[in-house]
Structures are given as C-alpha cells and as structure tokens.
Amino acid sequence: MSTFGGDDVDKVINAMRTLSYERLVLIGESSIDGSEGLREIELLEQLAGREVEVDHVDKQGFLEQVDAVSEALTKHIHDTASGSRNTVALNISGGSKILGDAALLAAFRIGIEAYHCAEKVTKLPVLKGANVVDMFTPLQTEFITCVGDRDLTLDEVVSRLGNKSRQSAERILRELRRAGILRTEIRTGKIRVSLSELGSELGRMIRMTRGERSVTRR
C-alpha cells in the first residue's frame, strides 16, 4: 500500500521496485482518480496482469485522516472473504504532507511494516505486529474498554469488570491515571472515572487491533 498524490509517480515506483508485493493499493484523495500519474501506474500494473486498487481518504482533519488510513490498512490486513490475514507493507512518502504523516501514525498504531520511499528508501522502525496496545496489560486494556466513552463511578467500573476485586481495579486506576490515560474526580463522595483524550485514542486503537474496521472519532 502506498500514499499517493496523483503527480508523485516516482515515489510509488520506487516503492514498487523496493518491496515485493502481490497487490498494489494506493491511498489518496478522490482527486487522484483520472490523473496522469494514476493512469501510468495502472498501465504498469496491467503489464503484470494486475489491477490497482484505490482507497480514498478525503477527510480534512489530521486525526480523521489517521483514522481513515488506519481503517484502510485494517481492511486489507483482515481478508474477510477467506478469514485469513494479509501481510501489508506501507509506503508513506506519497501524497500530501498531512496524508504522509497520518499514514506514519497509522502504521505505528496498527504495527505494520512501513517505509519512506524517495530517492533513498528508509525502513521505518515499526515492529511488525507490535503496537502501543501491547504496552498495556490485558487488565489495563479491559479497564479502558470498560470505561469507553462513559463517565462512571469506580463502583460501576468494578461491577462491569465482573471478576476483578476492587483492590485490583484501584491499582489499575492508579497506573492508568499516572500514564495520563484516565481522569478521575470526586463527585458526591464517589470517585468518577473517564478517559482522557489520550485514553480515548488508546481505546480506539484497542478496538482497531481487535479487528473493528470503523472506529469513529466522537
């Protein structure tokens, strides 16, 4: 997969030469449709008996673009028809600056092999299959998922967690609060818990790594 802006064919060709691939997917704005550049790449692929797939990312905001690229990556990783997983490598050098940066962030978010293919080709230090979610324990991710977009009392969280003791829940709460993932406040004598902006982002990443394709930004 490669980000593409319509006129930066060289970067995509560099990626095509550097990485072995079976299927080429371009990520770019709708305006790339019908561009000279896209036609050139399509012709090259036709010579190999292949078609180019194009995923459109037309979001304006940076984080919305990150979500859209992440969604496209997740879609191609999980092959719903066969139920298998595809190996995806991403080149981030094409397209606008905002799209390239969004793609970089998405690669780290999901943990896929990523490259910056320009005159020089740089492999990015993304560990395959490893993402930020891996840095949290299963209990911590369960806590984050359980809180979600809600504003809950600690008692409600303990009850939703089911088989966890209040002591464990309090320990996780302290850990996540220290990491800036959770916000807490005391209202009417009760501890209320909600996710910070960072925590919400982590929540989205947890849902994506579980294979949810469309994880909307609220």
Added chain:
Amino acid sequence: MFGTLGYRPKSLIPTIRSTPNVEKVVFYCGADKHEPEAVKKVAEAKSAVLGYCKSLKIAVDAVELEDPFDFKGIALRIRGDIRKHKREGKDIGIFNIAGGTRPTSSAALLACILEGVPTVYVHDLTYEEIHLPLLRMEYSRILSGEEREMLRRLLKARPAEFTEVELARLVGKHKATVNHHLRNLVSKGVIRLESHSEDSRKRIVRVEESAELLLGDDS
C-alpha cells in the same frame, strides 16, 4: 519548544504564541540548494521566526538541515537532539511538525512517537492547532533486554557480519537462547537471517536499517 519550518512562519508562530512560558525555541529548516527560490523562501521564513522570537525575548536556535529530504538523517538528528535536551533535564513542552519538507515533517513525527514528545500540527488553511494524542512507543517494553543488546552489538559491529554461532559467542549466550531471540526479532521485522555465501548450513544475521532508528543513539 521544537518545530519544523518551511516557507510559512505562520505554521510555527501560532504554537510559540499558544505555549505558555516558552524559554527556548529550536526549529529545523532547510531547502534544496539547487532551487534558489526555495532557498530564498526558507531564509525569509527563518528570518521572520528569528525576529519574532527576538521581539519576545525568547532564546532561539535555528538548525539548518544539510539535506531536508534525507528522512533517516533528519530523524536521527532530531531524536538525538530531543534526547540531549532530556538528558540535560530540560522539558520539551511541544513539537510543532507542520512546517518544512514532507520528509522533515514525517521524520519529526517519528522522533516524537519514539520519544513521547507532545506534538502539534497546524492546519494549512485555518492555522488551527491540532494536538496529536500520541502514545510513546516504548520498544523497551516490547523487545527484551537480550534482544536490544543483540541489536546494539550488531549495529555497533557493522559492517562486520555474524553467523548465529558467532553472535552467541559475541553476546556470551548459549546458541539455543540466541536462536530463540533471533526468531523473535525476525518475526518483528528487525533482522533477517540469510544463507551464508560459502556454507549453506550457516545463516548470516542481517540487521535491518530501521534498527538504527529504533534504538536511536542508544546504539
């Protein structure tokens, strides 16, 4: 605060304004030396930011990038500078990645992800600041100490090449232990095992270029 700068001072100045108590601004800029127009525009933008900081009595350091299209070189430079600041006990309040060439901006974003620096993007048209909710990729929590040590040794020894047995000897571990860690590193895409050119029973451990960016100046 840190930032990247291209042609538009307005992509950097809003962050200087909105960040309280900025003591120093460090920004990275550079233009293709074969393009006089680009050199002129970057020089004008640099001068505008220097003037702005001077007026506000904020210390400023403009870092000229030798090659603003060398993604890896810029990423290593910025990451090294961030680490130096941290070692000196200085806080980096924010890193604005909106300006500069595409490779400069992406390299800065990469350094921020790896170092956990708060990052901001400024919208091209509205100049609105967008704070990126970045979670630091702490590979120390994903790669074991032994795996990191092997990577460091391999990077330091480049261009020398090692077989699995030679690497085991180098790190002072049993071959089976080293083999286990190498398999993990292969699955994470950090190293490759290639057949030895003279003895097909042996395998050469090749470290991916990205490992250098992964470990930063730890290597």
